[in-house]
Amino acid sequence: xxxxxxxxxxxxxxxxxxxxxxxxxxxxxxxxxxxxxxxxxxxxxxxxxxxxxxxxxxxxxxxxxxxxxxxxxxxxxxxxxxxxxxxxxxxxxxxxxxxxxxxxxxxxxxxxxxxxxxxxxxxxxxxxxxxxxxxxxxxxxxxxxxxxxxxxxxxxxxxxxxxxxxxxxxxxxxxxxxxxxxxxxxxxxxxxx
Numbered sequence: 725x726x727x728x729x730x731x732x733x734x735x736x737x738x739x740x741x742x743x744x745x746x747x748x749x750x751x752x753x754x755x756x757x758x759x760x761x762x763x764x765x766x767x768x769x770x771x772x773x774x775x776x777x778x779x780x781x782x783x784x785x786x787x788x789x790x791x792x793x794x795x796x797x798x799x800x801x802x803x804x805x806x807x808x809x810x811x812x813x814x815x816x817x818x819x820x821x822x823x824x825x826x827x828x829x830x831x832x833x834x835x836x837x838x839x840x841x842x843x844x845x846x847x848x849x850x851x852x853x854x855x856x857x858x859x860x861x862x863x864x865x866x867x868x869x870x871x872x873x874x875x876x877x878x879x880x881x882x883x884x885x886x887x888x889x890x891x892x893x894x895x896x897x898x899x900x901x902x903x904x905x906x907x908x909x910x911x912x913x914x915x916x917x
Contacts (some may be wrong), residue, residue, distance in 0.1 A: 833884030
């Protein structure tokens with residue numbers, strides 16, 4: 725099978741102007757460690773100037789494609805934030821509905837560094853009931869979970885690496901449920917802290 729016939733790894737980032745430098749490093753690390761793969765980066769962006777947009781586009785080549793999606797943030801601007809968080813933490817929730825024609829996408833935070841092949845990650849099996857695959861943070865102390873408002877038996881996971889089965893996400897329609905939970909609660913830690 726040639727490079728052009730291989731499966732495409734669809735990878736999404738959701739960033740604002742504060743994370744443009746980080747995402748460039750992240751993309752470069754993925755390309756460097758997966759040079760034999762076809763990769764399509766989907767960047768959901770806000771507030772990024774044309775100079776930085778052009779720098780990102782320069783990372784494209786024969787097997788690397790970069791598509792930019794300019795988000796209208798009006799919908800997100802009324803969502804609660806605190807501390808160093810911005811409304812950018814919510815942008816990832818729009819990804820499955822925009823990329824609804826894809827089978828699956830790997831969402832990554834922009835500060836991720838890739839140190840190896842992503843092949844095994846993309847082969848992860850999801851059960852018919854699963855819309856996402858995440859990794860539990862096993863070192864989280866139960867007393868800390870209670871301190872941040874969760875029960876000590878809660879599953880605390882890395883929110884910066886999420887493999888999404890797009891069709892299952894759309895079928896389960898969690899977006900409205902998540903938005904309802906966000907509006908009903910005042911979370912001290914609205915994203916992985």
